[in-house]
Amino acid sequence: MPPHMKLTAITLDCPDPEALAAFYRQATGLVPHPESNGDFAGLTRGDGFVIGxxxxxxxxxxxxxxxxxxQQVHLDFAVHDLDEAEALxxxxxxxKPEHQPxxxxxxxxxxxxGHPFCLTRS
Structure with missing residues (x-):
């Protein structure tokens, strides 16, 4: 039986960590990780999950x-209203790329x- 593994973080490569963290902070409402610095920025969720x-x-x-x-990796987010989330x-x-499968x-x-991510209806 494989060991129990709990996903605790996902980290994305980027040219400007603080700018990308600010984008996702405004989009998700997650709070800044206390160990953010010039080369790393993170956001945390109440259960300890981190997007870095x-x-x-x-x-x-x-x-x-x-x-x-x-794409290497992509994130999925559930939202109540796709149009409202898209506008934000x-x-x-x-x-929003033209190709929408x-x-x-x-x-x-x-x-x-440039990292792709998806919105789905919750």
Whole structure:
């Protein structure tokens, strides 16, 4: 039997950790992680889960859905109102790619550092 493993963090590479943390903070309401510094910024949830952002020199963002620079990882967020969430995310600096395979079920976006993420109805 495999060991019990609890996912405690996801960390994304990016050129500017504090800027990307600010984007996700405004989008999710998560609070800043106390150990954030110039090369790392994090956001925490009440149960201890952390989304981290680490500085990588010469970061090459993914270009979804083009696999020449694959997405590598993506995040999924559940929201009550897709249109309302989309408007907020676009205002915060997200990009909505033309290719939207989810129909009415989900929408794909890219954060300011190029990482793809999806919104689904909760």
């Amino acid at each position: 952002f680490q500085r990588v020199d010469n970061h090459q963002p993914p270009h979804w859905p083009d696999q020449a620079a694959p 995310l676009l205002e915060l600096g997200a990009v 989810g129909g009415d079920r989900w929408r794909v976006f890219a954060d300011p550092a």
